Amino acid sequence: MPKKDIHLKLEELKSGLTEVKGLELSIGKIIEEGWAEPMGPTPYPSVTTLREWDMKLLSKYKPMYLPYCDSCCLCTMGKCDLTHGKRGACGLDMAAQQSRIVLLACCIGAATHTGHARHLIEHLIQKYGSTLPIDVGKSVGIEVEAPVTRLVCGIRPRTLGDLEDVLCYLETQITQLLAATHTGQEGNELDFESKAFHAGMIDQVGMEVADIAQLSALGYPKADPEAPLAEIGLGTVDVSKPVILVIGHNVPPAAEIMDYLDKKGLYDKVEITGICCTAHDLIRYNPKAKIIGPISWQLRYIRSGVPDVIVVDEQCIRADVLAEAQKVKTPVIASSEKNCLGLKNRTLDPATEIVADLVSGSTKGAVILDPEKVGEVAARVAVELAPKRAKFKVLPSIAEIVKEAKRCTQCSDCRRACPNDLQIPEAVSKAATGNTNKLADLYEVCIGCDRCESACKNHIRVHSLITGAAEKKIKEEKYKIRVGRGAIQDIEIRNVGAPIVLGEIPGVIALVGCANYPNGGAEVAEMAAEFTRRRYIVVSSGCSAMSIAMQKNEEGKSPYELYPGAFEAGGLVNVGSCVSNAHIAGAAIKIANIFAKRPLRANYEEIADYIHNRVGAVGLAWGAITQKAAAIASGFWRLGVPVVVGPHGSKYRRMLLGRSDIKDDWNVYDARTGGLVNVGPTPEHLFCVAETKQEAMVMMAKLCLRPNDTSKGRMIKLTNYIDMQKKFYGVMPDDLHQLVRRETDIPITMKEEIVKILENKGWKESTIPDPTLLPRMIGTRKSR
Amino acid sequence: MIARAEPWQTAEVSGLTRALPVIKPEVVVAAIKKSKRPILIVGHEAASVDLEQGKPIDYIIQIAELTGAQIVATAHVIGEFTQRGFNRASWMPIMDISNRLRDPNWQGLDGQGRYDLVLLIGFQYYLEWVTLSGFKHFAPHLKTISLGRYHQPHANWSFPNVTPVDWERQLKSIVKQLKEK
Numbered sequence: 001m002p003k004k005d006i007h008l009k010l011e012e013l014k015s016g017l018t019e020v021k022g023l024e025l026s027i028g029k030i031i032e033e034g035w036a037e038p039m040g041p042t043p044y045p046s047v048t049t050l051r052e053w054d055m056k057l058l059s060k061y062k063p064m065y066l067p068y069c070d071s072c073c074l075c076t077m078g079k080c081d082l083t084h085g086k087r088g089a090c091g092l093d094m095a096a097q098q099s100r101i102v103l104l105a106c107c108i109g110a111a112t113h114t115g116h117a118r119h120l121i122e123h124l125i126q127k128y129g130s131t132l133p134i135d136v137g138k139s140v141g142i143e144v145e146a147p148v149t150r151l152v153c154g155i156r157p158r159t160l161g162d163l164e165d166v167l168c169y170l171e172t173q174i175t176q177l178l179a180a181t182h183t184g185q186e187g188n189e190l191d192f193e194s195k196a197f198h199a200g201m202i203d204q205v206g207m208e209v210a211d212i213a214q215l216s217a218l219g220y221p222k223a224d225p226e227a228p229l230a231e232i233g234l235g236t237v238d239v240s241k242p243v244i245l246v247i248g249h250n251v252p253p254a255a256e257i258m259d260y261l262d263k264k265g266l267y268d269k270v271e272i273t274g275i276c277c278t279a280h281d282l283i284r285y286n287p288k289a290k291i292i293g294p295i296s297w298q299l300r301y302i303r304s305g306v307p308d309v310i311v312v313d314e315q316c317i318r319a320d321v322l323a324e325a326q327k328v329k330t331p332v333i334a335s336s337e338k339n340c341l342g343l344k345n346r347t348l349d350p351a352t353e354i355v356a357d358l359v360s361g362s363t364k365g366a367v368i369l370d371p372e373k374v375g376e377v378a379a380r381v382a383v384e385l386a387p388k389r390a391k392f393k394v395l396p397s398i399a400e401i402v403k404e405a406k407r408c409t410q411c412s413d414c415r416r417a418c419p420n421d422l423q424i425p426e427a428v429s430k431a432a433t434g435n436t437n438k439l440a441d442l443y444e445v446c447i448g449c450d451r452c453e454s455a456c457k458n459h460i461r462v463h464s465l466i467t468g469a470a471e472k473k474i475k476e477e478k479y480k481i482r483v484g485r486g487a488i489q490d491i492e493i494r495n496v497g498a499p500i501v502l503g504e505i506p507g508v509i510a511l512v513g514c515a516n517y518p519n520g521g522a523e524v525a526e527m528a529a530e531f532t533r534r535r536y537i538v539v540s541s542g543c544s545a546m547s548i549a550m551q552k553n554e555e556g557k558s559p560y561e562l563y564p565g566a567f568e569a570g571g572l573v574n575v576g577s578c579v580s581n582a583h584i585a586g587a588a589i590k591i592a593n594i595f596a597k598r599p600l601r602a603n604y605e606e607i608a609d610y611i612h613n614r615v616g617a618v619g620l621a622w623g624a625i626t627q628k629a630a631a632i633a634s635g636f637w638r639l640g641v642p643v644v645v646g647p648h649g650s651k652y653r654r655m656l657l658g659r660s661d662i663k664d665d666w667n668v669y670d671a672r673t674g675g676l677v678n679v680g681p682t683p684e685h686l687f688c689v690a691e692t693k694q695e696a697m698v699m700m701a702k703l704c705l706r707p708n709d710t711s712k713g714r715m716i717k718l719t720n721y722i723d724m725q726k727k728f729y730g731v732m733p734d735d736l737h738q739l740v741r742r743e744t745d746i747p748i749t750m751k752e753e754i755v756k757i758l759e760n761k762g763w764k765e766s767t768i769p770d771p772t773l774l775p776r777m778i779g780t781r782k783s784r
Numbered sequence: 785m786i787a788r789a790e791p792w793q794t795a796e797v798s799g800l801t802r803a804l805p806v807i808k809p810e811v812v813v814a815a816i817k818k819s820k821r822p823i824l825i826v827g828h829e830a831a832s833v834d835l836e837q838g839k840p841i842d843y844i845i846q847i848a849e850l851t852g853a854q855i856v857a858t859a860h861v862i863g864e865f866t867q868r869g870f871n872r873a874s875w876m877p878i879m880d881i882s883n884r885l886r887d888p889n890w891q892g893l894d895g896q897g898r899y900d901l902v903l904l905i906g907f908q909y910y911l912e913w914v915t916l917s918g919f920k921h922f923a924p925h926l927k928t929i930s931l932g933r934y935h936q937p938h939a940n941w942s943f944p945n946v947t948p949v950d951w952e953r954q955l956k957s958i959v960k961q962l963k964e965k
Contacts, residue, residue, distance in 0.1 A: 064883050066914035067921050070799030081800050083921065094921050416794045421909055455794065518908065647911045650879075657883045661890075688879050691911065692828050694860035695877060729875070730863025 035156055040603035043154030044169050047176050047198055053605045054194035056773045057640060060665055061656040061686035063193055065098040068653050072097050075183045090183050099192035100181050102654050106199035107178045109631025112315060113579060114170045114206035116250055121163055123252045123371060124217045130161030135216045136487045137223030143490055144593060147586040148208040152201060154602030163209045173202045200634025208582035215486050218255060220284035225566035227485040230283040232291040232549050233477035234301060242386035243271040243306050244378055247298060248313035249578060251281035253335040256375025258286050270382055276316045277542055277577035283483050284576060291481060294515035294543035296448035299324060300467040305393025308386045311378050314338045322365055327394050331358040331381060332365035335374045343367045355380045396468040398436055404465060405431035407458050414462050417455035420445060420518060424452055424462060436469035443470035445520040481549035482560040484576020488587040490594055492567040497595025501614045503713015505569045506720050507704030510539045510584045511548065513621030513629045516648045521547030523693040524622050528559055528572060530697055534720050535569040541581050545574045581632050585639060588615050605774060612640025613771040616704035620696060622646040633687065642683045642703040644690050656686035660738060668707055670769035674778040677769040679707035680738040694728035707771035711744035719747040737761035741768055789944040792909055792934030803942040809957040811941055812929055819901035822853040825881055830906030831864040835952040840905055843955040845870045850962040854893055856881045882915050886923040905931040912936055
């Protein structure tokens with residue numbers, strides 16, 4: 001990172017050779033010129049710079065730990081028994097150990113996004129030069145091109161080269177954070193939590209860096225609400241053509257495949273298909289590519305035998321991809337040094353030799369670390385190998401399924417291995433009688449982990465049986481997804497800033513993250529539809545954005561065909577891949593900056609305070625799996641944005657929960673008067689599990705409440721909260737006395753009923769403050 | 785019948801302290817009778833699982849009526865209680881009620897003092913697993929019983945993994961013995 005302890009600022013310098021104005025130098029590096037906004041208080045924050053802010057949040061939303069293990073086994077003094085208040089040999093107790101694991105997860109996530117950004121930018125600089133301008137949507141008036149980076153680092157990146165400096169900072173911070181998890185370092189759970197927040201913030205910058213770099217260089221849609229629609233689903237693939245599958249998150253090799261095919265006039269003769277976020281970015285690069293589906297579609301697609309060559313880059317790739325590919329005689333190209341799969345590095349070999357080896361089957365795969373060479377080899381292998389492979393598959397026919405099912409002893413080991421406790425033995429038993437419908441039903445809710453198959457002592461190919469039974473469904477799996485649009489326009493922020501902050505748009509709901517859903521992806525689509533119909537702004541990314549797409553209404557339309565892609569009430573906004581999540585944070589930050597005119601540059605606390613108290617945004621990671629998802633959530637926590645996870649999210653082993661029954665926890669300062677005002681539990685939690693989709697929806701509606709809501713806004717938000725609770729729970733909420741501040745907050749159509757409830761609770765009117773958690777904000781500005 | 789006192793999900797290996805298996809329902813009945821302030825936390829599966837003669841929620845209502853125990857319904861299951869004419873259940877997410885129960889100073893939903901026995905039923909296995917682990921580590925003032933069909937090693941007492949038929953038999957037996965008290 002640019003060090004700032006040696007810092008030279010020149011207002012005006014004239015000499016015989018030159019004339020310079022407004023120049024700032026730091027260790028010889030130009031950190032800014034011509035940016036009127038003065039540097040804020042926390043540029044390039046270190047691990048402890050924002051600790052005080054973290055502790056404010058953590059005193060309101062205290063960690064609740066849910067240990068996954070009774071012991072610690074991270075050093076050779078262990079294993080240490082941490083039950084019943086015991087400390088380990090190093091002195092750490094269970095709370096600190098759990099928070100340490102949370103920090104580790106967030107560090108892994110932040111390192112992964114930042115490592116992704118590093119590889120991506122090195123490639124883009126090599127290809128396009130370090131002076132390539134950053135452009136995320138200049139043509140549509142975007143001036144705040146990197147809100148997260150501006151907020152955290154205090155710089156305004158102009159070129160790809162500027163992003164390298166940001167990466168240096170991120171890498172330093174991740175190293176320091178990871179070091180804090182070493183034996184004999186940090187020992188306090190709240191300090192671990194603060195560091196986890198820091199990792200989340202770093203992760204958010206890393207994601208932004210990656211996405212604005214690829215947006216700028218690769219010609220993606222730039223903040224386009226009408227980004228094109230692309231095809232998604234297994235049924236969209238033309239199996240008569242050679243098929244290439246790309247899996248992962250780092251798009252350059254996939255983009256090079258498209259370029260090679262285009263250059264050779266083969267584009268219409270080969271199908272390019274993708275799984276996970278590389279697929280998102282591939283359709284941003286060229287919407288003629290096809291998405292197969294989320295992370296959980298890997299095995300079912302590979303075993304279908306459709307792909308003739310598989311190219312993996314990084315992240316969320318099954319570790320057994322090579323073994324699975326071998327079963328269907330499909331070669332694998334590993335294109336990232338983070339994931340070499342034990343294959344020989346052929347980067348320097350001539351393409352023709354690699355192609356010959358892969359087509360002949362003399363080698364099962366190759367590491368190729370040059371994206372351009374990957375493009376050529378993958379395309380040529382697909383074309384040459386497809387006729388030989390003839391879509392060789394390992395999915396069983398119905399007759400084979402019935403035969404194999406008859407070997408089942410009903411031991412239930414498959415079900416006990418299944419993360420979702422699916423009724424596999426029952427379905428297999430039915431299949432043994434010739435009825436495969438129950439097996440086919442499991443296809444909708446199976447997360448594709450294959451643990452069932454690993455567990456089977458009789459070597460029944462359970463996952464293949466499920467997929468084979470669902471052949472008809474697979475053929476019908478044809479949907480449309482809107483291509484990831486990237487950033488939110490400044491003008492969109494200006495349009496919705498006031499209604500969001502005042503509460504008249506009831507909230508921004510971000511449906512993000514992986515596909516470990518408790519009951520299949522349809523639930524995510526249902527939730528998206530519920531909130532869009534209620535005129536929330538619904539934002540999506542990653543696997544969740546795909547799951548939303550993979551549903552149809554009675555007219556055969558997917559949600560992205562039904563709802564506009566604009567950041568507006570009732571919009572359904574696919575921002576793109578995992579790293580595009582930064583644009584969701586960026587939108588919240590831009591509301592504070594562009595609408596409310598809060599200084600952005602290196603002004604983290606004030607902006608987070610603004611967002612926390614005024615911007616009714618909530619994230620939902622219904623199927624969160626990874627450490628990246630933990631880091632993404634953590635970035636939002638530090639901004640004060642609540643995150644809800646599905647039931648599997650309980651395995652992150654820590655919640656951040658408010659206590660609505662402790663009134664004093666909900667005091668904020670009134671920035672106008674300096675007095676303390678009780679604003680009730682708004683928002684109630686920073687991180688919480690929802691057990692069912694119904695609970696998630698009610699919880700999110702409530703978590704959109706903010707202390708700053710106007711009466712009209714609070715009325716709209718309460719209308720939705722009450723209506724959803726009545727619809728899904730069948731009862732009135734029991735906490736309205738904590739959420740209604742004035743009679744004018746009460747939804748008009750329910751006034752009589754609610755007034756009675758409030759009277760019974762001894763409710764009294766309270767004031768609506770200009771809310772802040774920061775004493776230094778008192779009396780400093782006119783609220784907006 | 786599967787009746788093993790081991791975790792239902794095979795990789796959820798139990799920890800250093802483990803639940804005592806409830807082989808006879810008398811254990812549950814005795815614990816409830818001994819408790820001064822029992823509380824039942826009921827998840828959504830209590831209303832979605834069909835047993836031969838009812839749903840788990842039907843037995844839970846009977847237990848609550850016989851003992852006066854407080855019920856907290858989680859997720860969307862509160863409506864199932866009111867539909868059955870049981871109107872004194874509270875509701876909140878499992879994380880919220882867990883957070884309150886872990887606080888030794890919390891005086892309960894009615895302000896009459898802290899609870900001493902927590903009975904859980906109706907949750908995804910893994911969600912109950914971590915919830916009980918949280919109680920085990922951070923709520924030493926609580927005893928916990930899992931009334932679910934599958935063995936929960938982090939509880940103080942839990943059924944072994946049992947068949948639906950045996951599960952219903954156990955729940956019925958608890959109700960019957962509470963009636964006889």
